[in-house]
Amino acid sequence: MKLLSRKATCNSHGQDSSYFLGWQEYEKNPYDEVKNPKGIIQMGLAENQLSFDLLESWLAKNPDAAGFKKDGQSIFRELALFQDYHGLPAFKQALVDFMSEIRGNKVTFDPSNLVLTAGATSANETLVFCLAEPGEAFLLPTPYYPGFDRDLKWRTGVEIVPIHCTSSNGFQITETTLEEAYQLAQKRNLKVKGVLVTNPSNPLGTTMSRTELNLLVNFISAKNIHLISDEIYSGTVFSSPGFISIMEILKERSFEDTEVWNRVHIVYSLSKDLGLPGFRVGAIYSNDDMVVAAATKMSSFGLVSSQTQYLLSAMLSDKKFTKNYISENQKRLKQRHKKLVSGLEKAGISCLKSNAGLFCWVDMRHLLSSNTFEAEIELWKKIVYDVKLNISPGSSCHCTEPGWFRVCFANMSEETLKLSMQRLKAFVDSTTKTSQTNHQSIENSRRKSLPKWVFRLSFDDRETVHGER
């Protein structure tokens, strides 16, 4: 009898993907300004490290929240014992207020419709457990966050069917592509239970347009299915057009008290907006009481630490702090984004025009040896091993067009970003130069610029014996 479960032995966790392999390489040789200046620079991690000083200064002014105290009195005992899956009421109130603030107060949220979970990872999985049976499917626009393969499919047994978006229209969702995806699912005998979108988009860094949002509402309405809107990056919108939440659209079209209202669910988290991925704060927001009830019970498998809930409830209840944080954070993201874009431009590389997120969707199609995914991976390996930048290849995000890469800009210092752009420029320049020289020079420069692993491989081909495999 097989010892372990199918889930344990398959690879639906998706961790054999290049997205994670790049991380592994980085772990082996991480860049450090002082200790390892030639190491790999991590540009594959969508983290927001730009505004910690704001958080730290708040902490300095609010010692009670840190010390398990309320009005000077210790509440350690209450916090240590608090495992109610309804969550700390003060925290949920503060969180929905924060979500509202991010949306310019154009929508308000009811804390009793909010379910706390251990990060957005858990929120997404929980929602899928609630909405679909094993073997059913969700439609997702490509390119999408690689972690979705694990979060939505692995333990739930649910399938993902892609909605193919292309650069021809800035990767926007269209009526045609939605319909095509639905048909594809039918052909594969998969019952579609809903659509899941990330807005603002990861990896594109763009907010969804009003047109797209309306299309989605029409589509889920017609097909009688759910819509999950992962709005984890909603606080990272730094320039126009602004962020339009799906709830805003529903309100505009007076969809409250309709069936559609109950089929739209939002996922949120503090990992990107506040830069606190370690704290594991995720949330599901739904207007459907049954979804809230089921998800609440499921959240038992991944509650938010009460210690963390208390700290953040104090922080997010400080409206002066949140107002300042939201605007300052966006300002810094905008600046950093600009630096990346101009650095890329200097290297002759363009990217998708974006207004949100912690990364850019970079166009390196012109650097591919051929318009294939093999060429994309070839290029990616060069960038990881030779240029020593861990960026994420579009294929790991299920992009249908080879040559696109996601490059993060908010998880490093300005100097490191500058250095990464210098390395990239040097690489592009040398690649251009190489292709301009004659045959002999090509041989010579290939010998010099070929990464070590290619050498080892070719040696192994010749030698039949044990190698360093």
Next chain:
Amino acid sequence: MGVLSKIATNNRHGEDSPYFEGWKAFDRNPFHLTQNPQGVIQMGLAENQLCFDLIEDWIRKNPYASICTAEGVGEFKDIANFQDYHGLPEFRQAVANFMGRVRGGRVTFDPDRIVMGGGATGANEQIIFCLADPGDAFLVPTPYYPAFDRDLGWRTGVEIVPVHCDSSNKFRITRAALEEAYEKAREANINVKGLIITNPSNPLGITLDRDTLKSLVSFINEKNIHLVCDEIYAATLFCSPKFISIAEVIQEMDCNHDLIHIVYSLSKDMGLPGFRVGIVYSYNDEVVSCGRKMSSFGLVSSHTQFFLASMLSDDEFVETFLAESSKRLAKRYHIFTKRLEQVGINCLKGNAGLFLWMDLRHLLPQKTLEAEMKLWHTIVNNVKLNVSPGSSFRCQEPGWFRVCFANMDDETVDIALKRIEAFVRQGKEGGENTATRKHWQPNLRLSLKSRKCDQGVLSPHMMSPHSPMPKSPLVLART
């Protein structure tokens, strides 16, 4: 369409069980020493509230253990950013160290095998996801922790096959009972993937003896099925015999270590259920690897990992804490059992846990489930103690009740005991005085009626069974 999944709409979450009646009675009328001294005393929550003062004291003396204090804020950025599912190395080291100490240094644990889960709840679900497919089954000795139905089976689709134990041999798990359950499952074409035990036992409050543990290991080894040992109460030992971990047993026996897994948590030993610290410790490399990836769904907040890494590495504190906690639990246990004995109520002789397994079989007019439920309603609604009936733990012998003793202060203990004493006295007098007995019956009817009303009131927003103080300022706080 637009309908929810079967998982979302079935009742394998277990919350529709009639046993929630007890929680509701408490929620409606919670005891408070000064504000509501006639209220229902919560004795159904296995919490360890006896040693918070020790922890608070440690916190005051160690401000650098928090990333939010002036002393510790230098670590804030790195810790807030840390979401690596391997967990903070210091945290894993500290937990491995702590686990070793709890077992008297008789075994050591490898920090690289420590995998996080969202509390033991998350950890138990995670290990089942790794070991079994939907439709497979796990053997679970009765009586068992009610939420196992949810944790092991709800989203995993795995079945529970009970292994019945009774008082004839102090509820020990026998080889015969195991074989019987296993065969029954096989005949029904159910694929048994493993056995899960809780040691020390919830609800029995006893540790498993060496012979039993060895026989369990040889059973699973022979059948080539897994053994999951939930050792969540390991440090709640308060008297002999000592606690023997499965980790020790496998050191002394020939067995396939790939089949052995331990689940742990800090919710009971340290009284920190709010911090959601669940641990899966497997001797199987593949399970560690898979479990680690799955832990993404329930990582421990790095804020909490950092704090605990500091506290649990303080050997002196840990030493003191474990000794003091044990002492206080022993004291509580003895106060209860002594006074209960004086009114003719016996308990299974326990040596660990946060509860007693109380024998009220002699108070049942018939040895039936109905009689147990009737008695239970009386205790909840008239005596005003929320205790847990044995049937909620799938105990096959009517008349046993789990009574928690570590989740209240000394004054409340005294009041609870006084109520039990009064109840027993009343019962004795009632037997001699029909007038008094008649006085009882209407109360029973009342309580049944109120139960009917409550079922309609069941709403998604009711208090969860795990929240300690519905009226606590935290829960009611709006600012």
